[in-house]
Amino acid sequence: MAGDEEQLVHQNKQIVLKEYVTGAPTESHFAVTTTPVNLKAPEGSNVVVFKNLYLSCDPYLRGRMSAVHREGADKTDPEFTPYRVGSPISGLGVSKVVDSAHPDYKKGDLVWGGVTWEEYSVVENPKGIFKIPDPDVPLSYYTGVLGMPGVTAYFGFYDVCSPKKGEYVFVSSASGAVGQLVGQFAKLAGCYVVGAAGSKEKVELLKSKFGFDEAFNYKEEDDLDAALKRYFPEGIDIYFENVGGKMLDAVLLNMRLRGRIAASGMISQYNLEQQEGVHNLMNIVYKRVRIEGFVVLDFFPRYAEFFGKVLPWIKEGKIAYVEDIAKGLENAPAALLGLFSGRNVGAHKEDRAAAWCRGRTHTTTECFAFTLPPSYPENSGVEESTGEVRTTTVDRRAKTGAREKEIEMASDKELVQQNKQVVLKEYVAAGFPKESHFGVTTAAINLKVPDGSNAVAFKNLFLSCDPYMRSRLSPPVHRDGADETDPEFSPFRIGAPISGLGVSKVVDSGHPDYKKGDLVWGGTAWEEYSIIENPKGLFKIPDPSVPLSYYTGILGMPGMTAYFGFYDICAPKKGEYVFVSAASGAVGQLVGQFAKLAGCYVVGSAGTNEKVELLKNKFGFDEAFNYKEVDDLDAALKRCFPEGIDIYFENVGGKTLDAVLLNMRVHGRISACGMISQYNLEQPEGVHNLMTIVYKRVRIEGFVVTDYFPRYAEFLGKMLPWIKEGKIVYVEDFAEGLENGPAALLGLFNGRNVGKQVVAVARQ
Numbered sequence: 001m002a003g004d005e006e007q008l009v010h011q012n013k014q015i016v017l018k019e020y021v022t023g024a025p026t027e028s029h030f031a032v033t034t035t036p037v038n039l040k041a042p043e044g045s046n047v048v049v050f051k052n053l054y055l056s057c058d059p060y061l062r063g064r065m066s067a068v069h070r071e072g073a074d075k076t077d078p079e080f081t082p083y084r085v086g087s088p089i090s091g092l093g094v095s096k097v098v099d100s101a102h103p104d105y106k107k108g109d110l111v112w113g114g115v116t117w118e119e120y121s122v123v124e125n126p127k128g129i130f131k132i133p134d135p136d137v138p139l140s141y142y143t144g145v146l147g148m149p150g151v152t153a154y155f156g157f158y159d160v161c162s163p164k165k166g167e168y169v170f171v172s173s174a175s176g177a178v179g180q181l182v183g184q185f186a187k188l189a190g191c192y193v194v195g196a197a198g199s200k201e202k203v204e205l206l207k208s209k210f211g212f213d214e215a216f217n218y219k220e221e222d223d224l225d226a227a228l229k230r231y232f233p234e235g236i237d238i239y240f241e242n243v244g245g246k247m248l249d250a251v252l253l254n255m256r257l258r259g260r261i262a263a264s265g266m267i268s269q270y271n272l273e274q275q276e277g278v279h280n281l282m283n284i285v286y287k288r289v290r291i292e293g294f295v296v297l298d299f300f301p302r303y304a305e306f307f308g309k310v311l312p313w314i315k316e317g318k319i320a321y322v323e324d325i326a327k328g329l330e331n332a333p334a335a336l337l338g339l340f341s342g343r344n345v346g347a348h349k350e351d352r353a354a355a356w357c358r359g360r361t362h363t364t365t366e367c368f369a370f371t372l373p374p375s376y377p378e379n380s381g382v383e384e385s386t387g388e389v390r391t392t393t394v395d396r397r398a399k400t401g402a403r404e405k406e407i408e409m410a411s412d413k414e415l416v417q418q419n420k421q422v423v424l425k426e427y428v429a430a431g432f433p434k435e436s437h438f439g440v441t442t443a444a445i446n447l448k449v450p451d452g453s454n455a456v457a458f459k460n461l462f463l464s465c466d467p468y469m470r471s472r473l474s475p476p477v478h479r480d481g482a483d484e485t486d487p488e489f490s491p492f493r494i495g496a497p498i499s500g501l502g503v504s505k506v507v508d509s510g511h512p513d514y515k516k517g518d519l520v521w522g523g524t525a526w527e528e529y530s531i532i533e534n535p536k537g538l539f540k541i542p543d544p545s546v547p548l549s550y551y552t553g554i555l556g557m558p559g560m561t562a563y564f565g566f567y568d569i570c571a572p573k574k575g576e577y578v579f580v581s582a583a584s585g586a587v588g589q590l591v592g593q594f595a596k597l598a599g600c601y602v603v604g605s606a607g608t609n610e611k612v613e614l615l616k617n618k619f620g621f622d623e624a625f626n627y628k629e630v631d632d633l634d635a636a637l638k639r640c641f642p643e644g645i646d647i648y649f650e651n652v653g654g655k656t657l658d659a660v661l662l663n664m665r666v667h668g669r670i671s672a673c674g675m676i677s678q679y680n681l682e683q684p685e686g687v688h689n690l691m692t693i694v695y696k697r698v699r700i701e702g703f704v705v706t707d708y709f710p711r712y713a714e715f716l717g718k719m720l721p722w723i724k725e726g727k728i729v730y731v732e733d734f735a736e737g738l739e740n741g742p743a744a745l746l747g748l749f750n751g752r753n754v755g756k757q758v759v760a761v762a763r764q
Contacts, residue, residue, distance in 0.1 A: 008038060008040050009036055009037070010039055010119070010120060011036060011037075012034060012035050012036065012037035012118055012119050013032060013034050013119045013330070014032070014033050014034070014088040014116070014117065014118040014119075015031075015088060015089055015117040015118070015333060016031050016086055016088050016089070017030060017065060017083045017084070017086070017087065018030060018031050018086075019085060021062075021065040021066060022066070022273060023272075023273065024271040024340060025062065025337055025340070026337070027333050030089075032329070039099055040099055041099045041100055041101040041102075041122075044101065045101045046101060047122060047124050047125075048097055048101070048102045048105045048122075048126050049098050049100070049120065049121070049123075050095035050097060050121045050122075050123065051095060051098050052093050052095045052115055052116075052117075052120065053093070053094045053095060053139060054093055054094040054140045054143050055091060055332060056093055056143035056144070056147065056148065057091075057332070057339055058091060058092065058148065058177070058339075059339055060265065061089065061091055061336060062271065062340065063080055063270065064080065064081065064083050064089070065082070068082065080695060088116045088117050088118050089116075089117045090115065090116045090117060091114075091117065092112065092113065092143060092147060092148050093112065093113075093115035093143060094111070094112045094132070094139050094147075095110075095112070095115055095121065096108070096110055096111075097109040097110075098120070102125065102126070105126070105129075110131070110135055110139065111130060111131050112130050112132060112146075113126075113129035114128050118329070130303060133307070134311060137314060140323055140325070141314075141321065144177050144321060144323060145314065145319065146307065146310065146311065149178045149181065150306065150310055151296050151299055152264055153178045153179075153240075154306050155294070155296070155299040155302070156178075156262040156264050156296075157185045157186065157189075157238075158185065158189075160260070160262040160292050160294055161238045161240070161262050162260065163189045163237075163238055164189075164237075165189065165191070166190060167237035168191070168192050168194075168235065168237045168238070169182075169183075169186040169191045169193045169194070169236070169237065169238045169239075170194050170195075170196075170231075170238070170251065171186070171193065171194070171196070171212075171239075172240070172241065172242045172251075173196070173242035173243050173267060174195025174197050174202075174210075174215065175197040175202040175206055175210075176242065179195060179242055180206070181319070182240045183195050183206065183211070183212045184210055186238070187211050187212075191238070192213050193212050193214075194213060194214040194215060194216070194231045194232065195212045196215070196217075196218045196247070197217060197218070198219055199217060202215075202217075203215040203217050205322065210320060216231065218247070224246060224250035225250045225253050228250055228251065229254060234256070235256035235259070236251060236254050236255050236256060236259055237259050237260070238260050238261075238262075239251045239255070239260075239261045240261075240262050240264065241262060241263040241291075242265050242266070242267060243266060243267055243268045244267070244268050244269045244275070244276070244278075244690065244691070245268040245269055245275070245276040246268075247268065248266070248690070249278050252278070252280040252281065252284070252289070253280055253283060255287045257288055258287070258288045258289070258290075260289070260292070261291040261292070262292060262294065263291055263292065263690075263693050263694050265694060266690065266691050266694065269691060270340065271340055274688065275688045275690070276686065277685065277686010277688050278686060278687050278688075280684070281653065281672075281675065282653070282675050283702075284672050284700060284701075284702035285674060285675070285703070287702065288701075288707065289701075290700070290701040290702075291699070291700045292693075292697075292698075292700075293692075293693035293695070293696065293697050293699075294694070294697055295694065295695070298697065415446070417445065417446070418442045418443075419442060419443050419444070419445040419529045420441075420442050420528045421441050421443060421525070421526065421528075422439075422497060422498055422739075422741050422742060423439050423496060423497050423498070424437065424438060424473065424492045424493070424494055424495070424496070425437055425438060425439045425494070426494065427473065427491070427494065428470075428473040428474060429474065429475060430680075430682035431680055431682070432680045432749055433680075433746055433749075434746070435742045435746065437473065437742075438742040440738070440739045445529055446531075447508055447529060447531075448508055449509065449531065453510040454511045454533060455511065455531055455532065455533045456506055456508070456509045456510070456514045456532055456535050457506070457507045457508040457529065457530075458504035458505065458506060458530045458531075458532065459528070459762060460502050460504045460524055460525075460526075460528060460529065460530060460761050461504060461548060461761055461762050462503040462759065462760055462761065463500060463502040463524070463526055463738075463759040464500055464502055464552035464553070464557065464558075464758060465500075465744050465745045465748055465753075465758065466500060466501070466557065466558070466586070466748075467676045467679065467748055467749070468489075468674065469500055470679040470680065472489065472490065472491055472492050473498075475491065476491050497527045498525070498526045499523060499524060499525045499526060501522065501524065501552060501556060502522075502524040502552060503541070503548050503549065503551045504520055504521070504524055504530070504538075505517065505518070505519055506518040506519075506520070507529070511535065514535070514538075519541040519544050520538040520539060520541060521538070521539050521541060521551035521552065521556055522537050522538035522539055523537055523538070526741055526759075527738070537709070539551075539712060549734075549758050549760070552758050553730060553732060553758065554590065554719065554728070554756070555720070555723075558586035558587045558590065558756060559715065560705050560709070560712065560715050561587045561673055561705040562591045562594060563715050563718070563719065564703070564705065564708040565587075565591070565703055565705075566591050566647075566649060567594065567598075568708075569669065569701050569703055570647045570669045570671050572595060572600055572647055573646075574599035574600070575600065575601070576600045576601070576646035576647055577601050577641050577644065577646045578591075578592075578595040578600045578601065578602045578646065578647045578649070579602075579604070579605075579640075579641065579660065580592050580602065580603070580621075580648075580651070581604075581605050581648075581650065581651045581652040581656050581660075582605075582606070582651035582652055582676060583604025583605055583606050583615050583624065584604070584611035584615055584731075584754065584755065585753075585755075585756070586755070586756035586757070587651060587673060588606075588649070588651055589615075589619050589730065589756075591649045592604050592615065592619050593619055593728050596620050600646075600647070602620075602621050602622050603624060603625075603640045604619075604623075604624045605624065605627045605656070606624060606626060606751075607626065607627065607628050607751035608626060608628075611624075612625060612626050614731065618731065619729065625640065627656070633655060633656060633658075633659035634663065636659075637660065638663060641663055643665070644663055644664060644665035645663050645665060645668060646664075646669070647668065648660045648668070648671070649670075650671060650672045650673060650674070650700075651673055651674050651676060652675060652676055652677045653676070653687075654678055654684070654685040655677075655685065657675070657687055658688055661689040661690065661693070662689055664698050666697055667696070667698070667699075668696060668699075669699050670698065670699065670700040671701060672700055672701060673703065676748070679749065680749060730755070730756065731754065731755030731756065733753040733754050733755045733757050734760050735757070735759045735760070737759075737761070738759065738761045744757050745757070745759075
């Protein structure tokens with residue numbers, strides 16, 4: 001086949017698209033036509049004439065059959081541009097040069113790369129074509145294991161997932177062109193691998209041919225979550241995403257801490273007019289999961305690196321590969337459509353002489369346990385204003401009298417026997433919590449710690465109201481996927497005080513690390529006084545000259561959330577476009593200011609016009625809008641970000657996230673801090689636009705701030721000077737008295753607060 005002399009003019013058979021596709025494509029959408037072609041390259045041109053030997057059937061081709069781009073797809077990317085009706089479709093394939101006027105190609109050269117679905121192609125100045133360096137393996141391999149699917153599997157697994165020996169790997173669509181390779185790469189990396197496929201025959205192939213440790217037929221599973229729990233009782237470290245929809249939803253419930261998801265495609269969604277909603281995205285936050293989309297074209301410049309690894313593995317028998325060959329160009333449409341029904345089953349290629357198209361389906365008091373930083377930088381004073389909503393700017397000095405009044409909280413008091421507490425009366429199974437779920441009680445307490453003990457008695461001064469506390473109000477079978485051992489997510493106990501973060505003063509101590517009068521912040525119960533045996537994870541306040549309440553906000557957990565979530569996870573660059581949801585909250589107001597310090601353009605959304613004005617006039621956001629007055633969030637974001645969003649700091653979830661996904665730029669980053677709009681829903685809203693993660697190579701990464709507490713000194717060393725120099729401002733909203741704590745906490749979920757919500761338990 002490779003050595004035949006061709007006539008100068010030939011009737012060239014082609015596969016053309018007859019009409020654009022809505023829903024599932026059928027063979028009637030295609031036509032086989034012929035047209036004359038001159039196989040002689042004009043002298044003096046850069047034309048190359050190719051004879052096409054093998055054509056690759058790949059799932060991404062479905063997106064190009066639609067009349068319009070999938071929303072969010074890069075319109076300049078040849079992998080996503082729609083085909084033209086009446087013209088041949090195109091993809092990847094293996095070809096032979098039959099004539100050339102181009103200096104880089106000579107007659108007889110074998111190549112692989114972009115090619116039209118026709119017998120012969122005449123290409124002016126071809127680009128994106130790879131010469132085949134080793135024809136000793138089957139040429140069809142360059143449409144698979146040594147071509148685009150191989151590059152996809154290799155870089156998607158090794159670069160995006162960064163596997164470690166002993167990790168647990170799950171591969172969907174595992175018998176396909178990419179999946180069968182991911183599983184084998186995972187075994188070479190020393191991982192435990194399970195695959196899902198659509199028939200018993202394919203399941204057997206995964207285990208007997210490709211060496212998967214386990215495999216299952218997803219069509220026989222009524223409950224995918226339960227199936228994954230059977231195969232991964234300890235959870236999944238790496239998921240290679242080829243399917244999307246219900247499969248992704250189930251996987252999210254089974255990811256391990258710091259799991260990685262490489263999003264290569266979502267084949268189950270390609271023929272749907274409206275993509276299925278994925279509901280379990282909060283698990284990205286709970287489990288600190290990273291989802292990263294990628295497009296293989298970005299890795300083509302590293303083809304030599306890939307080839308140098310994989311070709312030896314093939315020749316050494318470390319990698320097996322199965323192909324399903326459809327012979328004859330006229331059978332190509334049926335082969336392509338078989339991908340979407342799972343009709344094709346991988347089989348070893350035997351005779352390639354007449355093969356035109358490869359068809360593949362593939363083939364006492366609760367207290368957080370944190371590491372205490374060794375030291376803290378010095379800081380200087382900032383004035384504390386008074387009032388219901390307090391705004392503090394850093395270039396104004398504290399008045400001595402006001403400061404002394406606050407420090408009186410640290411003065412000696414007589415022993416208190418009756419201790420006011422906020423207790424949880426009943427769990428909130430679903431919906432919004434109410435004040436009736438809480439009770440304010442008193443209990444006797446002895447503030448003198450026993451001699452010889454390691455106990456410390458604290459007077460609680462300020463308590464922090466934070467959205468994450470909602471999940472702890474749920475029954476012990478709480479948010480699916482949350483880490484049961486994580487104090488930030490473990491449920492509160494009925495009849496016991498709820499807990500969170502706060503600022504406290506030591507009133508008595510038997511512990512060598514704490515002395516009477518010390519001021520600390522960290523985990524504490526919602527009560528006037530707390531006695532803790534051998535406390536851990538408390539941060540001493542090195543200089544109380546800034547408002548002590550700041551250690552529940554800008555200098556505490558919310559400040560660290562904003563700082564590390566923005567700088568570490570988003571890695572901002574000057575000039576990038578940043579969007580912040582819940583932007584007037586304790587975290588959002590800081591993210592916006594950090595973004596401005598980094599030289600970014602920043603837009604925030606909030607729930608009232610008052611908050612919108614605060615964002616622009618107080619915090620320096622470039623633009624802001626009231627999301628409650630917007631009928632179309634997608635359109636609103638397009639107005640604010642006509643060039644798209646580079647960084648999204650995610651605080652809300654649901655419809656906001658769905659709209660943001662349509663507006664992300666290529667290689668955008670989403671830092672998932674929380675999804676407050678979902679906390680009171682029995683079933684979280686489905687997010688439909690996740691395919692954009694693939695198109696735009698977007699990375700979504702969840703995080704929990706407690707992981708960064710060991711780096712508190714680093715944070716404080718940056719933040720205090722910014723406060724001192726007036727580069728950062730902060731707004732707080734105070735509820736006076738412990739008895740008003742429940743109402744203040746509940747106000748977070750209807751947007752009642754302005755700024756950081758704090759409960760002042762004791763001001764003097």
